Amino acid sequence: MNSDITLQDSFAARVRIAGRVRTTPIVFSPSLSEATGCDIRLKLEHTQITGSFKLRGATNAVLSLTEAERANGVVGVSTGNHGRGLAYAAKQAGVRCIICMSELVPQNKVEGIKAQGAEVRIVGRSQDDAQVEVDKLVAEGMVMLPPFDHRDIIAGQSTVALEMLEQTPDLETVLVPLSGGGLISGVAMVMKAVNPSIRVIGVSMERGAAMYESQQAGKPIFVEELSTLADSLGGGVGLDNQHTFAMTRDLVDEMILVTETEIAQAIRHAYWQERQVIEGSGSVGIAALLAGKIRNPGRCVSLISGQNIDMALHHRIISGEDVDVTAEG
Numbered sequence: 001m002n003s004d005i006t007l008q009d010s011f012a013a014r015v016r017i018a019g020r021v022r023t024t025p026i027v028f029s030p031s032l033s034e035a036t037g038c039d040i041r042l043k044l045e046h047t048q049i050t051g052s053f054k055l056r057g058a059t060n061a062v063l064s065l066t067e068a069e070r071a072n073g074v075v076g077v078s079t080g081n082h083g084r085g086l087a088y089a090a091k092q093a094g095v096r097c098i099i100c101m102s103e104l105v106p107q108n109k110v111e112g113i114k115a116q117g118a119e120v121r122i123v124g125r126s127q128d129d130a131q132v133e134v135d136k137l138v139a140e141g142m143v144m145l146p147p148f149d150h151r152d153i154i155a156g157q158s159t160v161a162l163e164m165l166e167q168t169p170d171l172e173t174v175l176v177p178l179s180g181g182g183l184i185s186g187v188a189m190v191m192k193a194v195n196p197s198i199r200v201i202g203v204s205m206e207r208g209a210a211m212y213e214s215q216q217a218g219k220p221i222f223v224e225e226l227s228t229l230a231d232s233l234g235g236g237v238g239l240d241n242q243h244t245f246a247m248t249r250d251l252v253d254e255m256i257l258v259t260e261t262e263i264a265q266a267i268r269h270a271y272w273q274e275r276q277v278i279e280g281s282g283s284v285g286i287a288a289l290l291a292g293k294i295r296n297p298g299r300c301v302s303l304i305s306g307q308n309i310d311m312a313l314h315h316r317i318i319s320g321e322d323v324d325v326t327a328e329g
């Protein structure tokens with residue numbers, strides 16, 4: 001078998017996290033349906049508490065800890081959506097949470113994590129220095145919860161797929177933003193267990209598509225991280241990947257890449273046509289649809305994964321400015 005994470009784990013996660021995460025709506029998109037000639041719907045998961053689906057996995061993982069582990073607390077290194085989700089999930093469960101980050105992390109990100117109730121530990125000038133601190137805390141008994149390559153995280157993310165099936169029982173195609181693959185592994189596992197003919201398509205940005213390039217290579221490889229509007233999709237898949245590389249290989253039907261221009265266009269579309277503020281990473285499904293990169297979408301749900309974009313940047317994009325984050329470093 002391609003994975004030891006099952007539909008049963010998904011239902012168990014759903015029961016575990018019930019009442020602690022939102023059930024997010026699915027809406028029909030007249031404009032995208034018109035543009036593609038198909039039935040396109042949006043799963044508004046960016047309206048999740050903390051602004052992304054990452055809360056699902058983090059909540060499931062925190063609630064799956066043993067009593068002893070709960071007493072010692074959890075630690076993470078993410079400064080983005082996983083960090084926010086983990087901080088919030090731990091706080092709600094009354095579990096201590098430390099997020100380690102380097103001095104180079106911008107102040108607004110530090111505040112974003114603190115606002116969710118975590119302790120922030122600022123160490124050194126690189127991600128590697130932060131990792132040394134994490135290793136020390138783990139040696140002292142804390143549990144490190146990674147952003148995607150972990151059973152309980154994948155099972156937690158998979159609960160979004162159960163909702164999608166209930167909200168669109170006859171769905172044919174699902175578009176899922178893809179980075180480390182925790183989200184798509186969970187979604188694809190559920191979809192294929194229910195009906196193998198449902199197409200699951202991963203969408204990443206061209207700049208630094210680590211899972212895409214690793215799948216091309218046939219094994220997890222190092223892919224340089226590049227600046228992109230889809231900043232939550234940056235980072236590698238881990239050279240010793242345990243779950244998501246194989247699950248993506250075995251369960252995902254296609255992987256599609258979108259350009260920076262297409263991402264900006266999708267953020268604009270989401271705002272002006274759908275009245276939604278979404279971050280670049282959340283917009284890649286819309287980007288692929290608008291660019292005509294999805295063959296025969298049919299009855300299609302595009303998963304909008306997050307909303308945590310810098311609002312000044314968002315304002316520039318929706319105002320029509322040709323923002324080039326690749327030049328801004």
Ligand SMILES: *Cc1c(COP(=O)(O)O)cnc(C)c1O
Pocket residue numbers: 052054081082147148177178179180181182183184232233279281282305306307
């Ligand atoms: C983390 C994240 C993703 C990608 O999730 P993976 O499980 O790493 O593939 C997509 N969109 C947003 C907004 C995210 O925060």
